[in-house]
Amino acid sequence: MIIKKSALALLLSAAILFSCGKKETVLVPLSESNAIITGSIDKSSEKTSYHLSFKREALEQLFLMTMAEIEGAPTPTGSAWAPKIVFFEIKGNSMFMFESLDGKLSTNTIQTRALLAEFPIVSQTFDSVTVDFKTGMNHLFYKRSMYSSESGGDVPSDIVFKVTNSFIHKVEIRGNYLFIDQFVRLDGQADEEGNIPNLSTEIKYTFSTYKKNDNFEPRATNGQQRVGYFETYPVLTPGSGASITPIMKFDISKPVTYYYTRNVPETFKQAVIDGVLYWNRVFGKEVMKAEMLPEGISVHEPGYNIVQWLEWDTAGFAYANMMGDPLTGETLQSHVYMTSVFGLGGYARAVRLFKKYLGERPLPTDAGNIGVKGFTNAQVCNYHDHQSFMKDIGAVLAKIEKLDQENKEQKNVALTDEEKEIIFNRYAQDYVRQVVAHEVGHTLGLRHNFAGSLTTTIDPSIFETVSKVYFMTGKLLPGMIPSATVMDYTPSMISSMIGAFIRQGQGTLVYDKQAIDFGYSDEEVDPDTFVPFCTDGHKGKGIFHDCKIWDQFSNPIDAAWDDVRLMIESTAYKLALSFDFLSKKTAGQDLSAKIKKVNLDPRKDATAFVTDGIKPLFEMLDSKAQFIAIRNEFPANLGMFDARNYAEAIENFKQLSVKHLGGMDNVLFSTFKMSSQVDVEQLVLIDQITAKMNVYFGNYFKDLTDLERAALEKKITEYFGYFEREYLIQAAQTLAKVNLNQSSETFVNSLLARVEQIVFAKGSELITTNELGSVQSHLYDYKNEQGDLRGSMIALLKDGGFLKESPSFQRKLAHARADLLKRHNAEESILLNGGAIDDLSDQLYDWLVIEKKRFSPIK
Ligand SMILES: [Zn+2]
Structure with missing residues (x-):
C-alpha cells in the first residue's frame, strides 16, 4: 500500500510542475510528429545508405537504445542484447554517444558515463546536425540482457566486435520509435589458433525517448534463494x-x-x-x-x-x-x-x-x-x-x-x-x-x-x-x-x-x-x-x-530407478521400430534382404542406457550426493551440529529409498544379473528388453518367410551380443566409481555373485582338458577402447572400493577377492597341469598371461 501511495505522490508532483509551466523539465518524446532524429540519404555511399540527422532538442534527451541481431535462414529470429540508456553530445567536429550509467532522469545531472561511439559530423544547420552513423558505429557492444546473481556477482563488461564494413539499409520512425536497420560485416572472436572470422549479419537498433515509468516499483533480488x-x-x-x-x-x-x-x-x-x-x-x-x-x-x-x-x-x-x-x-x-x-x-x-x-x-x-x-x-x-x-x-x-x-x-x-x-x-x-x-x-x-x-x-x-x-x-x-x-x-x-x-x-x-x-x-x-x-x-x-x-517424481531415487525401467521400454521400442516395415508387407513378398540392411547401433544404445539410466541412479547413492529438499530443512549456514545432522538426514533418506526398491544390492546390481535359464547365459536385462520387444513385434511375426525369420533372428542376436558386452563394460566402470557411506550385510556377497557369474560365464570353446579338469573359454572375453569387460568386473572387488572407511567391509571384500582368485587359480592349475608356465604352448601361454593380467588388480 505504501508503495502505491508514493507512486501517486510522484504523479501529483509531476502535475504541479506542469501547471507551473517549467518547460525545461517536460520532455517531448520522439514520435512521428516530433521527428527529432531522422534518416537522410548518404550521397557518398555506393549502396543506398543513410546518415542520421538530429534536431538540437534530441541532444537534451535520454534515449533507450535497443539492439538485436537478426538471424537469417531458415527462419528469421532475433537475439536481443541488453538495452542501454544513452545520450548525445557535440564536441568539435564530432557527435558522441555516451551510455548513462547513473540512472538520473535528466541530462543536466549526469555524472557517470561511458563513451560508446563517436560520429563524424557531416553537416550542421542552426537547429540540426547530421552525422555519419555508419562510420561511428564501427564497433558493436554486446552484453546479454539478463544477469544471474547466483553465479558470483561479477558484472560482465560488454564484448566488443569490430565492424569492418556496413551500410544502413533503413531508417524510419514508427510510433515512438526510431528504427535503424544495418547490414554489417564484422570480426568475430578469435578461435584457438588466433584466426579471426569475418561474418555478415543484420543489426536492428531502436531509439526511443527514455522516461522512467513512475508506475513501476523496482523489486530487489533475493539472490536466487x-x-x-x-x-x-x-x-x-x-x-x-x-x-x-x-x-x-x-x-x-x-x-x-x-x-x-x-x-x-x-x-x-x-x-x-x-x-x-x-x-x-x-x-x-x-x-x-x-x-x-x-x-x-x-x-x-x-x-x-x-x-x-x-x-x-x-x-x-x-x-x-x-x-x-x-x-x-x-x-x-x-x-x-x-x-x-x-x-x-x-x-x-x-x-x-x-x-x-x-x-x-x-x-x-x-x-x-x-x-x-x-x-x-x-x-x-x-x-x-x-x-x-x-x-x-x-x-x-x-x-x-x-x-x-x-x-x-x-x-x-x-x-x-x-x-x-x-x-x-x-x-x-x-x-x-x-x-x-x-x-x-x-x-x-x-x-x-x-x-x-x-x-x-x-x-x-x-x-x-x-x-x-x-x-x-x-x-x-x-x-x-x-x-x-x-x-x-x-x-x-x-x-x-x-x-x-x-x-x-x-x-x-x-x-x-x-x-x-x-x-x-x-x-x-x-x-x-x-x-x-x-x-x-x-x-x-x-x-x-x-x-x-x-x-518426474518426488523421490529422485525412485525417479532414477524408474528411468532404468523406461530405458528397457524405449530400447525395445526403438528396436522394434527399425523393423516395422515387416508389419506392412504384402502377401508373397520376401523382405529378408531389407532386414539384412537394417542399420542398428548397439554401442550407441548401450551408452544411452548407461548415461541416461544407471549412471544418474548410481550417483544419487554416492556418499557425495546431496538433496536440496533435505538441505532446505537446515539453516543456510551449517554449524557443526547441523552439518552432522544434515549428513545423517541424507543417509536416512537414501537408506529408506533403496529399502523400498529392494535394498542397495538390488538397486546397484540388478542390471548385472544373469539369466537363471540353464542353457542361456545372458543378462536378465536382455531378457527384459526382448520380452518388451516381443510385445511390439507380435504382429510382425505372423507371416514371415523362413528366410526372413532367419535374417531377423541373426540380426537381433548379433545386436544383443554387442549390446550386452558394451553395456557391461561401461556399467562396470560406472559402478566402480560409487562410494558408499553404508552397506548391507549381504552387499559383498551379492557383488561377488554378480562378478563371478559374469567373469566365469562359459563360452563355447574348449581351451584345454586333462585329468585335472577342463577349461572353457569365457563368454564375456570382450575388449573395446574403454577397456576389458571381465577385467572391469574383476576390478569391482579392488581394495578400497565402495566403502573406503569401513575396515569390516574391506575385510569382507578381501574374502571375496580370495574366493574369486581361487577359481582363477583352479583354471591356472588345470592349464599348467603340474608343469611350469614356460612349458605351455604359445596359444595357452598367451591365454594365461592375459588372464593373469585381468586378475592382477585384486592380487
Ligand atoms: Zn526454460
Whole structure:
C-alpha cells in the first residue's frame, strides 16, 4: 500500500510542475510528429545508405537504445542484447554517444558515463546536425540482457566486435520509435589458433525517448534463494555507493498483452492462448491478455510481447528473450519462440520423424543455435535440444503403441489410426500449453526451478494408471498434480500432464504462485514455507541430485530407478521400430534382404542406457550426493551440529529409498544379473528388453518367410551380443566409481555373485582338458577402447572400493577377492597341469598371461 501511495505522490508532483509551466523539465518524446532524429540519404555511399540527422532538442534527451541481431535462414529470429540508456553530445567536429550509467532522469545531472561511439559530423544547420552513423558505429557492444546473481556477482563488461564494413539499409520512425536497420560485416572472436572470422549479419537498433515509468516499483533480488528471477545488472544508488540488483518484471498496473503470430496452426491456437492465460490464475487477477498479432506488425516491433511460431521441424527447442529497462528491471518487450516441432503434425508423422531420427547420425546439440559466433544469445531458455526431444518423443510413441497392444489383449480390439491421432494430438496440444506457459513464465521474470518435480502427487506406483487414463481420456485423475511449477524441464509425458492441468483449469501450481507473489505483490511471504527451488547456476555445481532435469517424481531415487525401467521400454521400442516395415508387407513378398540392411547401433544404445539410466541412479547413492529438499530443512549456514545432522538426514533418506526398491544390492546390481535359464547365459536385462520387444513385434511375426525369420533372428542376436558386452563394460566402470557411506550385510556377497557369474560365464570353446579338469573359454572375453569387460568386473572387488572407511567391509571384500582368485587359480592349475608356465604352448601361454593380467588388480 505504501508503495502505491508514493507512486501517486510522484504523479501529483509531476502535475504541479506542469501547471507551473517549467518547460525545461517536460520532455517531448520522439514520435512521428516530433521527428527529432531522422534518416537522410548518404550521397557518398555506393549502396543506398543513410546518415542520421538530429534536431538540437534530441541532444537534451535520454534515449533507450535497443539492439538485436537478426538471424537469417531458415527462419528469421532475433537475439536481443541488453538495452542501454544513452545520450548525445557535440564536441568539435564530432557527435558522441555516451551510455548513462547513473540512472538520473535528466541530462543536466549526469555524472557517470561511458563513451560508446563517436560520429563524424557531416553537416550542421542552426537547429540540426547530421552525422555519419555508419562510420561511428564501427564497433558493436554486446552484453546479454539478463544477469544471474547466483553465479558470483561479477558484472560482465560488454564484448566488443569490430565492424569492418556496413551500410544502413533503413531508417524510419514508427510510433515512438526510431528504427535503424544495418547490414554489417564484422570480426568475430578469435578461435584457438588466433584466426579471426569475418561474418555478415543484420543489426536492428531502436531509439526511443527514455522516461522512467513512475508506475513501476523496482523489486530487489533475493539472490536466487527459494525463488528465482532474472535480474538486470546491479544499479548504483547515487551518493551512497550502495547497489541494488532489480529483478526483471512487467508493470502490471496495465494489461500485459501477448500477441501470437498469425501462423500458429488452428489446432494449437487454444493451447497457446491457455499457456499465456494460465498466469492470470497465478496472479489471481486478469493481467495477461492473448491476442493474434495484427496484420502488418513485424515480429520485432518494440512494445509487443510476441509468441512466434516457427516453421522449423528439426530445431527441437523453444526459447524466450526479453528487453528491459536497465535501471529498474521493468520488462519492456518479450519474445517467445515455439518451433513447430512441438506440434509434429500428428501421430503418423511423429512416427516417421522418429524413424528418420533413429537412422540419422545425431545432430550436434547446438545445431539450432545459429548466429554470429561469440554472441551469446540473450535467450533465457533452451527448452530442448533436438536429440533429447526425439528421445522423449520416442517414449511417448512407445506408450501409445503399448496402449494399443493392451487394448488388443484386454478387449480384443486395436486402437484405430484415428484414435491414435486423437491421443497424440491431445498430448501435443497439452505439451504446447505447458511449453508456452514455461516460456511466458521466463518473460515474466521467472528462472527455471529444476526442483519442481519434487512436489508432485504422482507416485511411481500409480504412474502407469495415471498416464494411461490421461492418454486414453485426456483427463488427470482427481488430486493428481504433476509438478510444483511449469518452470522445470520435465519429460514430455509429465509436461503434457501439466498442460492438461492448465487446460482443466484446476488452479495454480504451488511454486508458480509463490514466485509470482514474491516478485509482483507487496505481501511478505515466509521463505521457509516455499517448496524446493534450484536453478541453472545451482544445477551446474552438480551437488543437489534432486535438481535433476527431465525427472518426474518426488523421490529422485525412485525417479532414477524408474528411468532404468523406461530405458528397457524405449530400447525395445526403438528396436522394434527399425523393423516395422515387416508389419506392412504384402502377401508373397520376401523382405529378408531389407532386414539384412537394417542399420542398428548397439554401442550407441548401450551408452544411452548407461548415461541416461544407471549412471544418474548410481550417483544419487554416492556418499557425495546431496538433496536440496533435505538441505532446505537446515539453516543456510551449517554449524557443526547441523552439518552432522544434515549428513545423517541424507543417509536416512537414501537408506529408506533403496529399502523400498529392494535394498542397495538390488538397486546397484540388478542390471548385472544373469539369466537363471540353464542353457542361456545372458543378462536378465536382455531378457527384459526382448520380452518388451516381443510385445511390439507380435504382429510382425505372423507371416514371415523362413528366410526372413532367419535374417531377423541373426540380426537381433548379433545386436544383443554387442549390446550386452558394451553395456557391461561401461556399467562396470560406472559402478566402480560409487562410494558408499553404508552397506548391507549381504552387499559383498551379492557383488561377488554378480562378478563371478559374469567373469566365469562359459563360452563355447574348449581351451584345454586333462585329468585335472577342463577349461572353457569365457563368454564375456570382450575388449573395446574403454577397456576389458571381465577385467572391469574383476576390478569391482579392488581394495578400497565402495566403502573406503569401513575396515569390516574391506575385510569382507578381501574374502571375496580370495574366493574369486581361487577359481582363477583352479583354471591356472588345470592349464599348467603340474608343469611350469614356460612349458605351455604359445596359444595357452598367451591365454594365461592375459588372464593373469585381468586378475592382477585384486592380487
Ligand atoms: Zn526454460
